[in-house]
Every structure is written in structure tokens, then in C-alpha cells.
Amino acid sequence: MSKYKLEFVSCHRMPERSFFYKGKQFPVCARCTGIYIGYIAVIIFAVFRTYIPLLWSVLLLVPVIVDGLTQAYCNRESTNVLRLITGIMFGVGLSSLIAMSAELIVKYFFIFFIY
DSSP, X not given: OOSOSOTTSOOOOOGGGSOEETTEEOSSOHHHHHHXXXXXXXXXXXXXXXXXXXXXXXXXXXXXXXXXXXXXXXXXXXXXXXXXXXXXXXXXXHHHHHXXXXXXXXXXXXXXXHO
């Protein structure tokens, strides 16, 4: 039995890449924490039907990719704050793309079956 409750989450949970609060490690790393914060932010935006433009949504995916790849292949170590910020950007961009896609699917589904 693991000490984590989030067994379905795919995260490396490395202590040096995670935040700690009152001596306890977060259940996910700094980057995943940021991604989940970004997801929650877009859910709040979606309630008000406010979306980020498509181009911006795609551009928000780039920093986490650059940070992750340069860390993996260029012998560079990222910081937890940078991981958090790029994770938030990625979470907002990805979930915004998903929200826009879902709205289009529903819209065209009803047009196809109603007419």
C-alpha cells in the first residue's frame, strides 16, 4: 500500500522536483501541480464561457515542452518555480483546447442530427 492517495496520477513524484508543505511532500511534482492549477483555472473560465484564443492556447503549450526537453537533453536543471509556471501555462493551454474542441463537437453533433 502506497502512502499516496492519487494512485491513478502518472507522475514521477521525485522529492527534489516537488513542493513540500509543513514537511510533507505534495502528491505530485511541481510541474504536475502547475498543470492541475491550469486545469482548474480553465474550468472557472468555462463557467463564464470565456475562452483563450486558439493561437494563444497552442502557444501556451510550448514553454513546458521547451523546459522539459532542454532539461532532459541539454544537461540543464530547471527550478520548481519555473516548472510550476510552465505547468500552469500548459494546463491552461491544453484544457482550453479541450474545452473549445468539446464545444465544437457538441455544436456540430446537434446540427448534424437535428437537420
